[in-house]
Each structure stands twice: as structure tokens, then as C-alpha cells.
Amino acid sequence: MRYLPLTGADRSAMLAAIGADSVAALFRDVPRAAALDGLLELPRAMGEIEVERALERLAAKNLPASTAPSFLGCGVYRHHVPAAVDHLIQRGEFLTSYTPYQPEVSQGTLQSMFEFQTQVALITGMEVANASMYDGATACAEAVMMANRLTRRRRAILAGDLHPHYRETTETYARFGGFEIVAREPDPAAADDLAALVDDGTSCVVVQNPGCFGEVRDFSALAAACHRAGALLVVVVTETVSLGLVKPPGEMGADIVAGEGQSLGNALAFGGPHLGLFAAREKFVRQMPGRLVGATVDAAGRRGFVLTLATREQHIRREKATSNICTNSGLCALAFTIHLALLGEVGFARLARLNHAQAVRLADRLTALPGVSVLTDRFFNEFTLRLGRPAAPVVEALAQRGVLAGVPASRLWPGRPELADLLILAATETNTEEDMTALAEGLREVLG
Amino acid sequence: MSAVKYTRDHEWIRVEGDVAVIGITDYAQTQLGDVVYVELPELGRRVAQGKEAAVVESVKAASEVYAPISGEVIAVNDALSGEPGKVNADPMGEGWFLKLRIADPKELDALMDEKAYAAFVEGLH
Amino acid sequence: MSEWSKALSGFAPDAAAEQTLSGNYGLQLEDPLLFEQDAPGRTGVDLPEPAAADRLGALRREGAIGLPGLSEPQVVRHFMRASQKNYGIDMGLYPLGSCTMKHNPRLNEKLARLPGFADIHPLQPQSTVQGALELIDVLAGWLKALTGMPAIAMSPAAGAHGELCGMMCIAAALEARGEQRRRVLVPESAHGTNPATAATCGLGVDAIPANERGRIDLAALKAKLGPDVAAIMLTNPNTCGLFEDEILAIAEAVHAAGAYVYCDGANFNALIGRVRPGDLGIDAMHLNLHKTFSTPHGGGGPGSGPVVLAASLAGFAPLPWLVHDQSGFRLIEQAEGPPAQTIGRLKGNHGQMGMFVRALAYIMSHGADGLRQLSGDAVLNANYLLARLGDALTASYPGPCMHEVLFDDRFLRDTGVTTLDFAKALTDEGFHPMTMYFPLVVHGALLMEPTESESRASLDRFIEVVLGLVARAKTGDGAAFHAAPRFTPRRRLDETAAARKPVLRWRKAPAAAV
Secondary structure, eight states, X not given: OTTOOOOHHHHHHXXXXXXXXXXXXXXXXXXXXGBOOSOOSSOBOOOHHHHHHHXXXXXXXXXXXXXXXXXXXXXXXXXXXXXXXXXXXXXXXXHTOOOSOSGGGBHHHHHHHHHHHHHHHHHHTOSEEOSOBSOXXXXXXXXXXXXXXXXXXXXXXXXXXXXXXHHHHHHHHHHHHTOEEEEOOOOTTOOOOGGGGOOTTEEEEEEESSOTTSBOOOOHHHHHHHHHTTOEEEEEESOGGGGGTBOOHHHHTOSEEEEEOTTTTOOOGGGOSOOEEEEEOGGGGGGOOSOOEEEEEBTTSOEEEEEOOGGGXXXXXXXXXXXXXXXXXXXXXXXXXXXXXXXXXXXXXXXXXXXXXXXXXXXXXHHTSTTXXXXXXXXXXXXXXXXXSOHHHHHHHHHHTTOBOOEEHHHHXXXXXXXXXXXXXXXXXXXXXXXXXXXXXXXXXXXX | OOOEEEOTTSEEEEEETTEEEEEEOHHHHHHHOSEEEEEOOOTTOEEOTTSEEEEEEETTEEEEEEOSSOEEEEEEOTXXXXXXXXXXXXXXXXXXXXXXXXXXXXXXGGSBOHHHHHHHHHTTO | OHHHHHHHOSOOXXXXXXXXXXXXXXXBOOOOOGGGGOOTTOOSSOOOOOOOOXXXXXXXXXXXXXXXXXXXXXXXXXXXXXXXXXXXXXXXXXXXXXXXXXXXXXXXXXXXXXXXXXXXXXXXXXXXXXXXXXXXXXXXXXXXXXXXXXXXXXXXOSHHHHHHHHHHHHHHHHHHTTOOOOEEEEETTSOTHHHHHHHHTTOEEEEEOBOTTSSBXXXXXXXHOOTTXXXXXXXSSOTTSOOOTTXXXXXXXXXXXXXXXXXXXXXXXXXXXXXXXXXXXXSEEEOXXXXXXXXXXXXXXXXXXXXXXXXXXXXXXXXXXXXXXXXXXXXXXXXXXXXXXXXXXOSSSSSOHHHHHHHHHHHHHHHHHHHHHHHHHHHHHXXXXXXXXXXXXXXXXXXXXXXXXXXXXXXXXXXXOOHHHHHHHHHHTTOOOOEESOSTTSTTOEEEOOOTTOOHHHHHHHHHHHHHHHHHHHTTOHHHHHHOOOSSSSOOBOHHHHHHSOOOSOOSSTTTOO
């Protein structure tokens, strides 16, 4: 077996050194009744070429965005990732290293995390950020739990256009963690007056910007209302690229930002692994979940980086930790950092303008179709269309024509007839004019 | 200066009239290593004997500091937020944690005096 | 843990440290932070400037973000230089106990990047992702077969997330039984995630002691069982590297008390193909695909933590569920009709697809025969370390051990050398240290897990160095150990200063620039 270096002679010599008759003898503590004597009835080892063939066959059964115009978003966005990103994250020293508990031999990871934390703080307009969470949805749940600890309250209000995966994840954590969720009805028009719901039992209000239907809003007044009532404002951002153009949460008065960072450096990957972003005000840092990297000096007086404030974490604080998270999304964070480093100030802002322009162009083209209207007043690179008929079969019909049209709202909010004819579409820099034509023409035919 | 008493959790307590000053012992700070953070209670909180009153943290450890006796928190050592190293440098002096208004002086009786505590620490080795 | 803090305390700068003019040392090249290489207007990505468009109204960002401008060669060089300050399993032995730092095959990376897996959206029509769903189903089948468990939840993102999933299923099952059980028994040697997970589920933690053989004390466990106990969270093999040989009796006692057995599957590498947790009375267990099944650790993630479940817990599995019928594979993303017992959703989308591809490639490469061989080799390698090092280092428990071996610091008594010093000296010798100060049940723990990826020659080189260092420690040269490491990209770092005055991001102000 190509991954196993020991030879039969090695094994014999090592057993002799141990003083054991056989490898099986080393398993003597396993109860006889439970020990497997032979091999399980499962396939046997395969060479690289066979494994490659088998998995390529499975990959070929899918319709990737590289072969079909794709306009899906809703928390996962297809952006162009520069070739240098994948080259660098596949460096063995990054790819095959553990969590940097030994700082002297982990400065590459630690320095990159420090840069990641800085980048996340800058683009969200917040003071500090951690070294990542699993994904945006779990970051959202953790943000609510952090707000509960900070306010010593146990009720969170979730906006109606919070991504349903985020809402459902937070509700699961709440059910077992023993706190209360007030989830508002989905509202493409974003007319819900959340400030009116905030009272002295509210730990936080969670809003998403842009919302799951694409609407971009200013939450400054809501932040002020939260703060007057002693509650916190949590802002969720599922499309990181929007932060290159849209007023950032920090400038609206957000206390915690929970985000999804997949858009930078990371593939769609059928939904994972992705990258949870988590940023907050500095005064809240001791209640933050997850790892934090800090700067310090080494014995020779050189700048270096270490994991710090670890007494918040499970490996030290155990049942009193701020979270049970251990493994995070380190390599996805590295990809994010490299991509954003390549973009820089100029590139990031231009990428955001480009996305916005693409979406505006797409919206204009699609609303020219009879019976189709845009529900979203202000949007970044994603908007919601009303088709005048159920969206899911339309999307299915377009997929049959090789166009991945968008996300029908019924996929995320099933069982809500009032949303059934809504289609949520995103456009990014990866979409061409031909893609938009294919979608527009396809939609015209299907809606016929 | 009045007598200092000690607990088995390595807190010290010094009585000044109806007020008790509380900190952790030299032995405790040695065992902890460099103190990096001290979490102190809010003023006015009533703590019960043996219950958590503060948390002291080193780089890789966090330890609860228990109230040696019951009482109301009337002062905390704010200087520790900027200079937690005072706990290492001067645990019985500038490294004090908090002051309690004593609820029941009789609770003091069960605590160890200096000699008993020294013997207790000796016994830990 | 305070042993660890104590060993880190009293950071002392080395005034005599040798300095080069450049700050570089041979092939170790320094590079300023990204933010210190900024030239306004410069970028490493060429994009067209779009036509003016505005549907944002007054919600545009005003003012600069503060991101630095670098060209592609600068960025490549920056991260290349950074990478060379890291140790990785690609470079050498990485014997971190409980972390299973095994070889990460590059075939897995190649396959995970196939557009058919990497370039598909989680919300595109399910008719267009049948191959992806089939892959998840095939992997799920392997994992169920290898663990002997009837059901699996694929979505958890990492080990601790899997623990949360399993414990939530247990809490939901108890709730469905109408029982109020709020206490979870956790051995003292457990990973910190176990008690933290129980607390996240709103459950209280009660520690159970180990016996003198390093295993769960069955009598103490039985004494703690009662009508308020929800579950035990154990690890098998445990974090002392020992198989819980009374596991059947433990499970029986726990079940008799109406509670569940959760197993932390971090150490499944020792058992794969040799014993199935389903045959040990386990009700729920997560699998760390990033440990046992070779998906790369990536400097701390991402991971993947599928949870296998007993029939009694299967109905509580989180959404989405994957089903296979005449029409093909289908995801159930919402609870469909009563009685829907699912705990609900645990994360966005369907799970760590990129990790699933890698893990399946790894499993198919080994097959049933290779998997059984690998657990045998992993255990053989650990026992070889125990046999060769057992006299010089103080083994905490007699062998045989499983896939990892635990030593404590008795061998360093009166040398003035701490476990930390010893680990740092190993770093100078070109090895990644073992896990230190964990588990908490022995003093100054050194936990070594060589994995099956190491050749005998590699282990022999490591053993020689460890024996040499033990001899050196006993000569009383404590100062040399305190000064270690000296040849790594950084010497010891001032962790006390980092925690007292946290600098968690770069700032332009000179006061914050370290």
C-alpha cells in the first residue's frame, strides 16, 4: 500500500523489539467479543489511477458552473480566484501543518492569521476579528451566544431576511443552549420595524446586509435603538465582496459581525468547506469565541506571533469556555487572505463595483421580460425577481437547458406560497455577456 | 496590621475593622506563573463564602478565586487591569484583589493562620 | 494547565543573540507584513473598470478601507517566505498526540479540485448534482460500515461540531422520552471540547476519575450514574493512548441507568478495520476526517466531523438528510411532516464536500485491507516508541498502548528541565514536538502519536535524538534547554506580554506597531 512505509521485515523487527508475537497481540485490550478477526466485506485497495477514474466518474455526473452559466448566490458566490492563491495554499508547510500551538515553528500560519484578522477588521469596519469559524451560519449562532453572555439576556431577534440556514442553525443552538429566538417572517420588501421589538430582555438583533433577498440597508438607527435598550446589533454579511462598495457594519454601529468569507479565495465546493468570519468591538474580546493571534517578540527581540487569550478556549477553560470550537477554517482563511492581498485596496473596490455593475445590468435585462419585475430597491450583486409563476420549475427547466438560473425562494423557504414565485439571482465578475443572454433568452422561452 | 488568614484554595484575607482585603498567596502566584489577567467582581455584589469571587488567568490557565468569607464587594483593585503582574510581584500587597464588607466575622474562625497555612503548603509537596 | 503556564513564565530576552544585517538567516527570509508593503494604487489582480452603476443610493462606503496594495510577485514571495517558517507533515515526523498528523495524499487534493466537485453550488437543482450526492452516500456507507453503526449525520464541520451534533441528538432523545437529565459524565483525561460541548448543549459536567491503569474507574462511574445522567462522553482509545478495556461493562452500566454513550472519535485511527464502535455499545461518535481520513489540517482547519448514530438516535439526526430512491439521490432540507424529531440544522448547506472527496479518495485507496493494515501500523509504531523510549522516559502506563503513547515528566525530575524545555529542544533537532501538558491526568505530559505514515528509519532517528536529549538533560545542562529553540525561525516568544497587552491586528499608528 503506497501510503504505508513499513515493510514486513520492519514489522517483524519492531515486534521483536516490543516483545510481542504479532500486531494482533498489541490489540489484546480490545474485548474478544468485539474484535474483528478478518477483513470487513468492503472493496479492497486501489491504485491512484483507479481511484481517479472512479471519482472522475462521479464528478462528471454534476453540472459545474464552469460549463453552465450560473447565477446562484444566497450565501455562496462564484468569484474568480487568482491562480497564485491555490499555488500558495498547497505549499506543504501551510497545507500539512497543525494548529499553531508551537509558535517557534508555526510563524507562517500565525503571521497569516494575524494578517487575516487585520483584513477582516478593516473590511467590516470593526476593531478586532478572530482567526475564523466554520462558516457564516455557525458564526451567526456564536454571535448570538456571545451577545447573550455580554448582556446577560437570553432573547435574540432575527430579521426576516436573514438567510434561513443561519436562522435555522441559530435556532438549533438556541433550543439546546436554552435561549430564545424571535424569528421574523421573511420579508422581501424589508419593511419590518425591528427597532420596535427591542426591549430590556433583548440580547441582540441579528440583521443581514445585503439581506438574503439582496436588499441593502442602513442599520444605523437600529443600532442606536439597540444600544438605548442595552442590546447589541449583530450584522451578518454573506457576500464579503459587498464590503468593497457598501457602507460597512462598523460604520453603522454594529457590535458583532458574523460573516461568510467564501467569496474570497474559496470555491463553491457544494457548500463547504467555507469560512466563518467573526469580528467585534475590542472591549468584547474576552467573550469572543475561537482562536486569536497576537503580536509579540521573541527572545532575540524579533517580532513574532502567538495564539493568545487562550483562556477563553475549550482546551484551557473546558466547560467554561466561550465556545466549544477547536478546529476552524484555517486554510480557507489563508486563501481569503492571499486573495485579498492580491486585490488590495484598488482591486477590492473595483471587484465590488464590477459585481454591482454586472448585477444592475442583469436586472435591467431581465426586467425587460414581460411579467418579470425586480423586488429589490437597493442591491449589491444579488436581487430578487417576481416571475408571476412558481420559480422552482422554471429553474429546473432552465437547468435542463444548461443554465443555472438562481435560487428559487421556495428552496430556502418551502411551504410559503407567497414566496413561491420569487427567484433570487446573483451576478459576479465571472458572468459574461453571453451568460446573461443565455439566461435572458432561456427565461423568455420558459416563461413563454 | 491585623492578622492574615488563609484558605485551602490559596487565598489570603486580612481584616481591617469590618472590611476584609482579599488576594492570592505567594504560593498560588508561583504555581500559576505570570498572571496576565484578573477578572474582578462588580462593586456591590454579595459573595458567599466559598463561592467564586474573581478569576485569575495566566497564559495557559484560569483559576477561580473563592471568597474566604461572605460579604459585599466594596472595592476592587483596578490597578490590576493595567498591571496584572502586580499579583506576581507583590501578591500580599499591591497585588490584592478585592475588599469585602464582612457579613459574619465568625466565618473567619475556620480559616488557617500563617503557621497552619505554611504547614498546609509544605504538605502539598 | 498551570504547569504549562509556569513553564512559559519568566520570558527572558537573549541579549547575546546573534544578528545578521538583513535579519535573514540563510534560507530563512524575513518579509514585512502585507500592510507594511503598501503602495497606493498598486494591485495584484487586473480587472476591467465597469461602467458606472448605482442601485445603492446613499449606502456606498465612504473613505478608504486601508488595504495595502501589492503586486502578484510580492504577494507570492510574501506567503512563500511565510510558509517556510512552518513545520508540516510533508517535512517530517509530527508526533502530536491525539492529532493524528498522518500523510496527506496529493491525489486527494487533485480530486477535490475537479470542477464537478469544486465548482458546483449547494443550492443548484439536485438533478444537476447527482454525482456529488452519490459521493456523499458512498462515503457515508463506508463510514457506517467501518464503525458498525446504522446511521450517520454528514454535516458537522469538525470534531467539536460533531460532538455538539451527537450530544444534541442525545438531548433530543431524552426530551422525546420526557426525561430531564442534565448531567454528563466526562473522564478527567477528556479533550477540552467534551466538557465545552456539554455546556453548549446546556448540560452540566461531572468529572469521573481514572483508575491506576489509566482507564475509567468503573466503580466510580457506577457510583455517579443516576436518573439525572444524560450521557457519558468518553474517548476510546482514551487520551492516555489506552483502550478502555472495560468498555462493554461501561456501556452496559450507562445504558442500564437510562443514559447514552457518546464516544469522541478523535482516536479512531487506532481501531479502523479492527473493532467497530457499534460493537462496543457506543450510541454516537464523531469521526474526524481531518485526522483518521487524512484530509489536511491546513494550520488549524477546515475539518469535517460526521457523526455515526445508533438506531435509537438516528431519527434525531440534523438536517439535511440524504435519501436515495427511484428518482435518484435527494436532500431533505426541511423536516417533512410529523413526527419530525430532527435536532434541526447545524450549519449552512450540506457539509464539508471538499473534505468528503478527499476522505473517500483516501478510503478507496486503502480499501478494507489497507485500512486494517494502517491501524495495525499506527499501533505498532506507537508501541515501538514505547519499547525503545520506555526506559529513558517515564511511561505513565505499561503497554501495550494503542496509536499513541503517554509519558510524564518524572524522568526530568531534578534536572531543572521542564516538559516545555524538552519539547523546544526537540524543535531544534528538526522534529515537531509531541503534545505537551495534555492529558491533565499526569504531570508534565508528553503524548506521542507517530501514525502509520512513519518509516522505521524515521522513528529510529527520532528515538536516537530523544535518548540523546534525555542524557543531556541528566547532565544538568538546564540552561541549554531553557534557551531552546535556537535554530527555529523564531526563538521563544513572549506569550505573557502577548496576553497582557493584546495586539490582535496591525495598525498604522506607531504605538501599535510592535
